[in-house]
Amino acid sequence: QVQLQESGPGLVKPSQTLSLTCTVSGYSVHSDGVYWSWLRQPAGKGLEWIGRFSSSGGTNYSPSLQSRVTISVDASKNQFSLRLTSVTAADTAVYYCARGWYDSGSGNYYPSGEWGRGTLVTVSA
Amino acid sequence: EIVLTQSPATLSLSPGERATLSCRASQSVRSNLGWYQQKPGQAPRLLIYGASTRATGIPASFSGSGSGTEFTLTISSLRSEDFAVYYCQHYDDWPPTFGQGTKVEIK
Numbered sequence: 188q189v190q191l192q193e194s195g196p197g198l199v200k201p202s203q204t205l206s207l208t209c210t211v212s213g214y215s216v217h218s219d220g221v222y223w224s225w226l227r228q229p230a231g232k233g234l235e236w237i238g239r240f241s242s243s244g245g246t247n248y249s250p251s252l253q254s255r256v257t258i259s260v261d262a263s264k265n266q267f268s269l270r271l272t273s274v275t276a277a278d279t280a281v282y283y284c285a286r287g288w289y290d291s292g293s294g295n296y297y298p299s300g301e302w303g304r305g306t307l308v309t310v311s312a
Numbered sequence: 313e314i315v316l317t318q319s320p321a322t323l324s325l326s327p328g329e330r331a332t333l334s335c336r337a338s339q340s341v342r343s344n345l346g347w348y349q350q351k352p353g354q355a356p357r358l359l360i361y362g363a364s365t366r367a368t369g370i371p372a373s374f375s376g377s378g379s380g381t382e383f384t385l386t387i388s389s390l391r392s393e394d395f396a397v398y399y400c401q402h403y404d405d406w407p408p409t410f411g412q413g414t415k416v417e418i419k
Contacts, residue, residue, distance in 0.1 A: 233399065233412050234399060285355075296403050
């Protein structure tokens with residue numbers, strides 16, 4: 188059974204870089220037919236996609252964040268990471284990593300069925 | 313970017329009652345729509361994908377319907393554990409977007 192766990196600093200200063208890691212157990216991040224995502228949720232608000240990647244579908248970033256975000260993979264550690272630069276208070280949120288199924292035939296990225304518990308990142312001086 | 317509008321914002325019902333939640337898309341998403349349940353302090357839980365297919369382990373009391381721009385999530389008989397916030401999410405193109413949520417609360 189796949190498990191995902193987010194980790195990283197809970198406090199980041201404005202203008203600095205937010206870096207988080209998602210450690211995956213029970214499934215390879217390089218497996219076909221799946222994609223891996225980062226999402227976030229400010230307190231009391233809705234969910235927002237940050238970006239996703241899959242072995243066969245490449246990487247996509249949110250248009251509103253793409254100038255500041257990078258998602259990378261470390262296959263040797265079965266981890267993937269999020270890097271968000273030049274953060275402001277508006278980036279304060281619970282950050283989730285998640286896994287979903289990708290059908291290369293239809294091009295469908297099905298909704299994520301497995302999520303980490305989330306990690307709160309606060310941007311404050 | 314496709315905008316999803318959920319209604320109502322809050323639904324106040326009693327256990328045993330039927331809940332009907334709506335999600336409207338700003339343009340057609342075909343059947344590429346899912347529903348999530350989220351409880352306080354927890355990650356979202358996938359309920360429905362493909363507009364009407366229940367995810368693994370989801371009870372039959374949850375059902376989804378619709379296509380194009382109009383979708384519905386129905387909970388046939390509310391149990392105490394069903395009181396939560398529900399989000400719809402399309403995956404017809406990038407970026408996938410979420411609705412703002414419907415809170416189902418105990419009346």
